[in-house]
Amino acid sequence: MLELLKTRRSIRKYQDTKVEQEKIDAILKAALMAPSSSNRRLWEFYVVEDKEKLSKLSKCRERGSQLLEGAAAAIVVTVDGEPYDVWIEDASIAAIIIQLTAHSLGLGTCWVQVRGRQYDDNTTSEDYIKEVVGIPESAKIECVIAIGYPDEEKEPHDEEKLLYNKIHR
Numbered sequence: 001m002l003e004l005l006k007t008r009r010s011i012r013k014y015q016d017t018k019v020e021q022e023k024i025d026a027i028l029k030a031a032l033m034a035p036s037s038s039n040r041r042l043w044e045f046y047v048v049e050d051k052e053k054l055s056k057l058s059k060c061r062e063r064g065s066q067l068l069e070g071a072a073a074a075i076v077v078t079v080d081g082e083p084y085d086v087w088i089e090d091a092s093i094a095a096i097i098i099q100l101t102a103h104s105l106g107l108g109t110c111w112v113q114v115r116g117r118q119y120d121d122n123t124t125s126e127d128y129i130k131e132v133v134g135i136p137e138s139a140k141i142e143c144v145i146a147i148g149y150p151d152e153e154k155e156p157h158d159e160e161k162l163l164y165n166k167i168h169r
Contacts, residue, residue, distance in 0.1 A: 004100055007156045011108025012067040014148030018049075019072045023105045027075070027147070030101035034094035037086045043094045046076040046133050056132045057144060060125045065112045065144070072148035076114075076129060080139040088115065091142035098145050108150035114141045 024047060031045055048054055049072065058069035068074055077095045079087040099109040119128035126141045135141065 004103055005157075006159070008100060008103040009108075009154035009156075010110045011146075011148075011150045011152060011154070012110050013151040014067075014070045014072060014108065014146070015151045016070075017072060017149045019107060019147060019149070023102075023107065024049075024073060024147075026105060027098055027101045031075075031077075031094045031098050034090075034097045036090040036093070037084070040081070040084065040090065042079045042081040042084075042087065043091055044078045044080050044139065045094075045098075046078065046135055048074045048076065048133060053132055057129065060114065060119055060128050060132075060144070061112070061117050065125075067110055068112060068144065068146050070148070070151075071110075071146035074112075074147065075145045076133055076135065077142050077145065078135060078139040079142070080136060083140070087140060088142060091140075095143050095145055098147075102145075102147050106149070107147055108152075110146045112144040112146060114143050 028045060036043065048057060054071060054074060055069050057074055058066050075098055077091050079091050095111060102109045114125045114129060117125040119125050129141055130137065
């Protein structure tokens with residue numbers, strides 16, 4: 001686990017290679033094992049592999065979402081059901097499990113924040129994505145995780161440069 005955390009980096013450039021269905025299924029299975037508050041398990045995951053939809057998703061924000069166009073797939077992380085106070089935390093935990101599982105399978109990922117972001121002056125990123133993907137109005141979207149085979153290399157985290165001053169005993 002420590003090696004995964006050390007080497008997992010946000011990947012924004014992807015090879016033009018389809019991700020095998022077995023790997024997508026493994027990532028989704030891992031997401032379904034994510035812990036959630038009071039074991040609610042209200043998260044839902046929308047897999048997008050269609051290149052046209054990925055291109056549309058890449059426009060969900062003014063900046064920071066363009067990388068979705070080059071990804072082989074994306075997973076929209078949502079929570080649906082009766083609103084509750086920690087849905088953001090539940091969705092975030094599932095999202096990082098998606099990222100770590102993908103990394104363990106040799107894939108790259110990047111988190112695209114959706115909650116609280118705008119598509120344009122009149123439309124939220126969330127509403128735009130719901131329209132593109134066909135997500136119910138009742139759902140709340142936390143993020144979109146881009147997934148693909150990396151087409152860039154990034155150095156692992158340097159343990160000597162970790163912010164140890166952030167630890168208090």
